[in-house]
Amino acid sequence: MDLQSIANLGYLIAAVFFILGLKRMSHPKTAVQGNLFGALGMFIAVVITLVTQGILNIEYILIGIAAGTLVGTLLALKIKMTAMPQLVGLFNGFGGIASVLVAGAALYLELAAHGAAVAADYQFTVSIAASGIIGAVTFFGSIVAFGKLQGLVTEKPVRYPGEQVVKVLLAGGAIAVGVLIVLDPTVVLYYWIMAAIAGLLGLMLVLPIGGADMPIVIALLNSYSGIAAAATGFVLNNSILIVAGSLVGASGIILTRIMCKAMNRSLANVLFGGVGAVVETKGG
């Protein structure tokens, strides 16, 4: 069996653990096991990647993994129980920025290998743009959510006239620059401009939402970070990124809806305003 087949088989096993893990995490009795299944799936995916993908620079990889493991474990163990939601928000933001950086690196690598011929590969260019936009919205939105819960940013909804217009313009701007990348991927600067505009959109999406609704926002941004990871999977033609990313993307939307229902919120209201009014109606 060739290495790529071994990789895909390993990724399949990892995917099964992710699905079982999610399933078990939604029942009280099996939740701990579900989380361990998720971790095991991730471990399998990492090991399979290291042994089958002709990985170089192993010393840098070990440093990166060691540093990330140290920081992640310390944060996870030292944080107060009450501060856990914002930590999840922060972690989620890190996943989003990682997708932006991986897609950016992929663009540089492909340009170095194939030059202007990259423009002919629409799957590559379109998914790079998607990964950059969704990842940047996730990162900056998550940072604001973290800041609001941590008390670094005002918990109050920041509302201003023309708010929706600003959001639509930023979304349109990010997509327009994304189209420029697809048309001419050799100008890498477009990619970073697009990510910057999308990041601003992430800030503007979350700032107008009140602190009490942040758990719902984090659940939704978690879904976004899954979609960003799936888009990165299309950039790299990698099945486990696509499977795990779209699993989280889809189940994250369901979880967001379940949380909205439990908190008597409408998702549209959380996202587009009028939250205060809704609370009053429910109370009366």
Place this chain on the structure above:
Amino acid sequence: MTDTMIFIQILTIFVLAVFVGFEVITKVPPILHTPLMSGSNAISGITVIGALISLGQEAELLAMSLGMAALFFATVNVVGGFVVTHRMLKKFKKKD
């Protein structure tokens, strides 16, 4: 395989995984909302695989720095995510 064949193949995987994602969680008791969000957030750190692949190639300093930063952030997401979820779930167990 041609590029189109590969694209259709991964598109198939994507669409099927989306359907599984929609179905995999149904009724979740409110106490598990935050841990489930946290656990699935750790899974979305799967970008770590992308970071390994991009850092694992022969590349110029710029692409390598991007890959290195991505690997760090994604690892924090994955490891921190699973550990904090485990802590949350343990806490609920004690309560029961």
